[in-house]
Amino acid sequence: MSDTVVIGRQGRIVIPSDIRAELGLSAGDSVRVVRDGRRIVLERPDDAVDDLRGLLADGAGGRSLVAELLAERIAEADGPR
Numbered sequence: 001m002s003d004t005v006v007i008g009r010q011g012r013i014v015i016p017s018d019i020r021a022e023l024g025l026s027a028g029d030s031v032r033v034v035r036d037g038r039r040i041v042l043e044r045p046d047d048a049v050d051d052l053r054g055l056l057a058d059g060a061g062g063r064s065l066v067a068e069l070l071a072e073r074i075a076e077a078d079g080p081r
Contacts, residue, residue, distance in 0.1 A: 003016045015042070023044070025044070029044070030044075031043060
């Protein structure tokens, strides 16, 4: 879905009501502004965190990097036997 909006004198834009409703955005909600080349992307902070978690999980090949790091640290703390 897309729409054309006008930038006001103070640099403000209004997100059309049908888009706000579809995304569950309401007055007072925070959105993150991201510049992607010559594009401006608005995203909810929770969506950005979910995307980052997905990228990290994909990059780890489904492994738990935290669990691996903890296992390494425990083994180092125990020392050679």
